[in-house]
Amino acid sequence: MSGAILGLALYLLIVVLVGVLVSRRAGRNIGEYYLGGRKMSDFVVALSAVVSGRSAWLMMGVVGATFVYGVRMAWFIPGYVIAELLMFLFAAPRIRRFTEAHDDVTFIDYFASRFRDRSGALRVVAAVIIALFFTAYVGAQLKAGQVMFGVLFGWTSVLDGILLMAVIVGFYTILGGFRAVSITDAIQALLMIVGLVVLPVVGFIAAGGPGAAWDRLSLVAAEEGSSFSLLGLGSLVGVVSGLSIGLGSPGNPHIIVRYMSIDRPERLRMAALVGTVWNVLLGWGAVYTGLAARALYSPDLLPDPNNEAFVHMALDLFPSLLAGVMLAALLAAIMSTADSQILVVSSSLTRDLYEKTIRPDRPLAPRSSVLLGRWIVAIVILLAGFLSWFTSLQGQTVFKTVFSYVLLAWAGLGASFGPPLLLSLYWRRATRAGALASFVSGALGCILWVALGLKAATGIHEILPGTALSLLLMVVVSLVTRPPERVAELMASMKER
Amino acid sequence: MTAGTALILVVVPLLILVAAVVGYVALGRQRR
Numbered sequence: 001m002s003g004a005i006l007g008l009a010l011y012l013l014i015v016v017l018v019g020v021l022v023s024r025r026a027g028r029n030i031g032e033y034y035l036g037g038r039k040m041s042d043f044v045v046a047l048s049a050v051v052s053g054r055s056a057w058l059m060m061g062v063v064g065a066t067f068v069y070g071v072r073m074a075w076f077i078p079g080y081v082i083a084e085l086l087m088f089l090f091a092a093p094r095i096r097r098f099t100e101a102h103d104d105v106t107f108i109d110y111f112a113s114r115f116r117d118r119s120g121a122l123r124v125v126a127a128v129i130i131a132l133f134f135t136a137y138v139g140a141q142l143k144a145g146q147v148m149f150g151v152l153f154g155w156t157s158v159l160d161g162i163l164l165m166a167v168i169v170g171f172y173t174i175l176g177g178f179r180a181v182s183i184t185d186a187i188q189a190l191l192m193i194v195g196l197v198v199l200p201v202v203g204f205i206a207a208g209g210p211g212a213a214w215d216r217l218s219l220v221a222a223e224e225g226s227s228f229s230l231l232g233l234g235s236l237v238g239v240v241s242g243l244s245i246g247l248g249s250p251g252n253p254h255i256i257v258r259y260m261s262i263d264r265p266e267r268l269r270m271a272a273l274v275g276t277v278w279n280v281l282l283g284w285g286a287v288y289t290g291l292a293a294r295a296l297y298s299p300d301l302l303p304d305p306n307n308e309a310f311v312h313m314a315l316d317l318f319p320s321l322l323a324g325v326m327l328a329a330l331l332a333a334i335m336s337t338a339d340s341q342i343l344v345v346s347s348s349l350t351r352d353l354y355e356k357t358i359r360p361d362r363p364l365a366p367r368s369s370v371l372l373g374r375w376i377v378a379i380v381i382l383l384a385g386f387l388s389w390f391t392s393l394q395g396q397t398v399f400k401t402v403f404s405y406v407l408l409a410w411a412g413l414g415a416s417f418g419p420p421l422l423l424s425l426y427w428r429r430a431t432r433a434g435a436l437a438s439f440v441s442g443a444l445g446c447i448l449w450v451a452l453g454l455k456a457a458t459g460i461h462e463i464l465p466g467t468a469l470s471l472l473l474m475v476v477v478s479l480v481t482r483p484p485e486r487v488a489e490l491m492a493s494m495k496e497r
Numbered sequence: 498m499t500a501g502t503a504l505i506l507v508v509v510p511l512l513i514l515v516a517a518v519v520g521y522v523a524l525g526r527q528r529r
Contacts, residue, residue, distance in 0.1 A: 074505045081513055089520045214498070233501040269524050276517035280510045287506070 004152065004315065007324020008331065012168060014187065015335070019172025019180040026177035029366035033177035033373055034105050034347045040182055040261040046088075046271035047189035048182045048340070049258040050278045053084070053249065055137075055337030056144030057406040058286050059195070059310055059330050066290025067309040068299060070221070072234030072242075073290065077283035079246025084279060087250055088272030092259035094425050094494035096268065099260045101493040107253035107344060107417075108352040110260075114424045114490060115432035120357035122436060127348040129416050129443050130253060131380075134341045137409035138384035141338040142166055143392065148330055151311045158392045165334070166385040173339045173381075174374045178261065181339040188332030189278060195329025196285030199310070202317050203292025213295035220294070230294065241461035245407070248414025248463055250422055251442075253348075254340040265496075289313070342384075346376040408450060408462065415442030415466030419474045425494065427478075428487045434478030442470030 026033045040048070066073040095110065102113040108126045115122060146161030155161055172180050207213035221230040233239070249255060262268060293309040296316075314326035350373040355364060364372065419442070420435040446466035449455055455462055498506075 071502050071506065078505075078509050078513065082516070085513070085517055085520065089524060231499070231502055233505065269521055273517050273521045276513065280513055284506070284510045 003320025004324035004327060007321045008152075008328050009324075011191065011325070011328035011331070015184045016168070016172050018184050018187075019174075019176035022177075022179045022183070023175035026175070026179055027367060027370050030347070030351060030369050030373060031105055032179070033370045034343065034351070035257065035261045036177075036179040036182055038100065038261055039263050040258075042262065042267035042270040043274055044182050044186045045258050045262045045268070046273075046275035047278060048185035048336075049088075049255050049271070050084070050275045050282070051185050051189045051192060051333070051336040052258065052340035053080070053252065053255050053337070054192070054279075054282055054333060055406060056141050056330070056334045057410075058282060059192070059333040060144050060147070061406065062283075062286040063290045063293065063310045064308075066287050067293045067297075070217075070230035070232065070294070071287070071291070072232060072238060074284070074287045075234065075239045075242030076245055077242075077287065079243035080249050081246075081276065081279040081283055083246035083249040084255070085272055085276045087255075087259070088268055088275055091250065091422065091425055092262075092268045092271075093265040093496070095256065095259050095421075096262060096265040097496070098490075098494045104260070106347040106351050107257050107260075108348055109356075110256075111420070111424070111435060112352075112356070115430075115435055115484070117432055120360075122432060122439070123352040123357050125436060125439050126417070127353045129413070129439060130348045131345050133409040133412045133443070134254075134345045135380065135384050135387060136405055138338045138341050138345075138380070139387035139391070140405045140409075141334045141341075142169075142385055143388040145331060145334045146388070146392075147308070148311055148327060148334075151308055151315075152327065159389055162385050162388050162392075165338075166381045169335050169338050169342070170378060170381045173342055174377045177370075177373075178257075178343060181336075181343055182258070182261065185336045185340070188336040191325070191329040191332040192336075193278065193281055193285075195310075195314075195326050195332075196282050196289060199313055199317075199326060200285060200288035200292045203289065203296060203313055206317055207292060207295040213292065216295045217291060235459070237459045241459065241464070244461055244464045244467075245410070247418060247467045248410040249418075251414035251416060251418030252410060253344045253413065253417065254337070256417075256421070257344060257347075258340075338384075342377050342380050345380045346373045349376050349380075408446065411461065411463035411466055412443050412446040414463055415446050415470045416440075417442070418467060419471040423471075423474055423478075428491060429478055429483060430474065431478040431481045431484055433481040434474045434476075437477040438470045438474035441473045442466050445469040 031037055062073060062076060099110055104110050104113050108123050111122050111126060117123060142162050142165045145165035146158055149155055149161040149164060204210050204213045207216065217230055224230060290309065293313050310330055314323045318326055416439045420438040423430045446462040449462040449465050
């Protein structure tokens, strides 16, 4: 056990060091703090975009869900992998060129420039949606970290684990900003690959080899029967809902800002290739890990099988130092997502809400602006930690927090921003009012679908109705409002020169 | 392993990898 803690501590030391090393540069101005000065390489952007999107949802949620429900959980993977490949190849270069031409630093800056938002309405509504969903999203990540520390250290206090996670992520994000977050994301991407490729291989070997493991899984499946058995493919609604997770990729701001940070738009082609290889290995790696865990353990042997399958496999199958590396991979998944999201909330509140909307004619000095951003990072982490602790007190299980809340936030952001982002890139007739209607209806559509019990009644994931409503309103409201002026020059700045 | 399980566990991930390579090559040619 002490070796595992040593492995974990080494990893954390490296991450914190990166934060300290880049902190001076990050403090110069907000372009540096929130976008790394648009100097990121194709590898860093590819890995950072992919692992920011794949959080504890993948390593705890998908692994745990596959452990319990089996093969049909794999339908969650291909939708987002394909969506992100298409985004890298087609949408990302347009976003990158446009945002540099208009000196846009944040995700919301893009919409404000594209729709010439002088009133600030787009900025305010988008900032509220981002702050709302991301605080819950980060809260779920902190909670996942707390579970891991709980198993590792035997901590019974929920607050200790959440606080430790918050301090670690807060430290390097506050200091190093986007550059630290992206570089650590790339390190974390390597660790996650090691975790999700090595763990299932070792797991299948420990279960007596792939053949014996498969026989064991088939045996369990035969006992369960029906298409909902361990090896069944599930219902059509389940398949469609799983694939529809991909609708979230074009609208999640912490992924999109990574496209804006690459040094040259042409390099996004390589980022597409690297990012997709990573996405495939991580996604299917998680599914195979869940299956290997099920071949090894019976669900009644693990106290909380949904969330702990990964942690137990790591501790049981590896010598302690290597087990620490495996656990570092889980921590990497959590941290690489939380840090990117916290930075997006900070940029939305600092630049979009305060600087651009509340005091547009009295700009802050570059360094003061970064200082404000750093304070807001600290406040957001505290809020997320509080939310995480509060939901634990309410007795909500981690599985619910990590799997359901993350998907709701992912869906809400995807539905709010995906349709307006994609249409704004290709459709000249899209208007500011259309985008505003789309933002609001996407968020509300997802929340109401869950709150009114329609998700439970139909089995359809909230992302489908949310995105459909958002797309419909984007088109209808755009068509009934006045066509935008001088749109050709805006669209021209997206094209290759 | 049934055809359905093989599809989602093996064929789909391989097809996506092929699509990524095709996309990379095709966009490179377009640029030249």
